[in-house]
Amino acid sequence: MKSFTTYKVTKEHEGLTLEEYLKTILQYSGRKIQKLTRQKGIFLNGKKVFLQRKIKSQDVLRVLIAQDMNYGVEPEDGRVEILYEDEYMLVVNKPAYQLVHPTGQTTKGTLANYLAHHLQQQGIITTIRPIHRLDRETSGCVIFAKDDRSQFILEQQLKDxxxxxxxxxxxxxxxxxxxxxxxxxxxxxxxxxxxxxxxxxxxxxxxxxxxxxxxxxxxxxxxxxxxxxxxxxxxxxxxxxxxxxxxxxxxxxxxxxxxxxxxxxxxxxxxxxxxxxxxxxxxxxxxxxxxxxxxxxxxxx
Missing domain, CATH: 3.30.2350.10 (Pseudouridine synthase)
Structure with missing residues (x-):
């Protein structure tokens, strides 16, 4: 069954096009909006809608939630020290000598592998998305997003x-x-x-x-x-x-x-x-x- 996120348009955003609202207010990337359009995953007041349609106060927007089918890496049992977690993201304390993500010939033993297993144990299936990386020998904070929209927003925060x-x-x-x-x-x-x-x-x-x-x-x-x-x-x-x-x-x-x-x-x-x-x-x-x-x-x- 498909899942949707629901948004109600406030008066201050009245007059924006749907595309402008998705990009600037909800912070969906252009690529994500194109994908949602192809998947018929955008509804305004219960109906399919053109992106250039101007929205009104109290309009109800429903946007398809993408369901990740795998982690992108092989889950592997290992210690993960989570410093912060909410429904959108995690901050993990990386120990020295561990890679953030598989690279080259190294496909196991990375922070991403261990984090995938940690989420698997909670019944959460989501692609492992590091927002930035640390060198193998560097220790400390690494941020991971739990979905592609959160990844886009965090990358924008990093950019600005x-x-x-x-x-x-x-x-x-x-x-x-x-x-x-x-x-x-x-x-x-x-x-x-x-x-x-x-x-x-x-x-x-x-x-x-x-x-x-x-x-x-x-x-x-x-x-x-x-x-x-x-x-x-x-x-x-x-x-x-x-x-x-x-x-x-x-x-x-x-x-x-x-x-x-x-x-x-x-x-x-x-x-x-x-x-x-x-x-x-x-x-x-x-x-x-x-x-x-x-x-x-x-x-x-």
């Missing part, structure tokens, strides 16, 4: 910077200035396909940072991304001369930390229904707490 991502990092050196904005483009590395580099004709990339604490030879900093380029934080920090501790590709490896010292500490967004601001935090994992303690002890000695 309503959705904010904050990271903590340990870097080599006493960073100066103590806070600044790094605004240099990033593109593919000229000789190494798996790397990125600062390139004059690369994609715009903006990272903001501020110092949280200085140690004898390292700094603990907080970073916020305005864009989401591959390896953005790592490339930008290396570019300004304060490479990420533990980063074997752009930074420096160290004996006292076995992975890159980068943690997605929080995400902030507007609730998809109420529009109330929400901030979700992921606690620092034990290895980074130990790394910070090590830096503190070095400063004291």
């Amino acid at each position: 910077r309503t959705l904010k991502r904050v990271y903590w990092a340990l870097v080599k050196g006493i960073i100066h200035p103590s806070s600044a904005t790094i605004d240099v483009p990033i593109g593919f590395h000229p000789t190494m396909a798996n790397r990125r580099a600062v390139r004059e004709k690369g994609d715009p990339a903006i990272t903001r940072y501020r110092t949280l604490q200085n140690f004898s030879e390292t700094s603990l900093i907080e970073l916020q991304l305005d864009t989401g380029r591959t390896h953005q934080i790592r490339v930008h920090l290396a570019h300004i001369g304060y490479p990420l501790i533990g980063d074997g590709m752009y930074g420096i490896r160290t004996s006292w930390l076995s992975r890159q010292a980068l943690h997605a500490s929080s995400v902030s967004f507007n609730h998809l229904k109420s529009q109330q601001p929400i901030t979700v935090q992921a606690p620092l994992p034990p290895d980074l707490i130990r790394a910070i303690d090590f830096c503190c002890s070095e400063k004291k000695s």
Whole structure:
């Protein structure tokens, strides 16, 4: 049986075309509207309707709810730490060394596989939709949408910077200035396909940072991304001369930390229904707490 979501048009939206209402007020993507039209999944006051029809106050709109038939990945039993969940989305705390989603030859053991199993146990069938990704060695907050409309809205929040991502990092050196904005483009590395580099004709990339604490030879900093380029934080920090501790590709490896010292500490967004601001935090994992303690002890000695 088909399921529908029902909306009642308010006076403030009277005069909009149905297409304008779907796109700007209900935030359905153009692709989704086309799909709904093909599926005959849009009804106004119980009747099929043209998208250019102007709507009136108290009109009742019914929109087909797409039913996902699978998860897009193979469900696999594994630990998932959920930091936040509602009917539209989840925020999950990713441990270091785990991939967000299957890629290349890796099809199992990812956060998406474990999350699919978690939802399966609740009787929920929905495609696993990560809104952003973290490198394998990076820990912390990852956002997943539960349906394609929620995915579109969250991606729009990410695009207009309503959705904010904050990271903590340990870097080599006493960073100066103590806070600044790094605004240099990033593109593919000229000789190494798996790397990125600062390139004059690369994609715009903006990272903001501020110092949280200085140690004898390292700094603990907080970073916020305005864009989401591959390896953005790592490339930008290396570019300004304060490479990420533990980063074997752009930074420096160290004996006292076995992975890159980068943690997605929080995400902030507007609730998809109420529009109330929400901030979700992921606690620092034990290895980074130990790394910070090590830096503190070095400063004291």
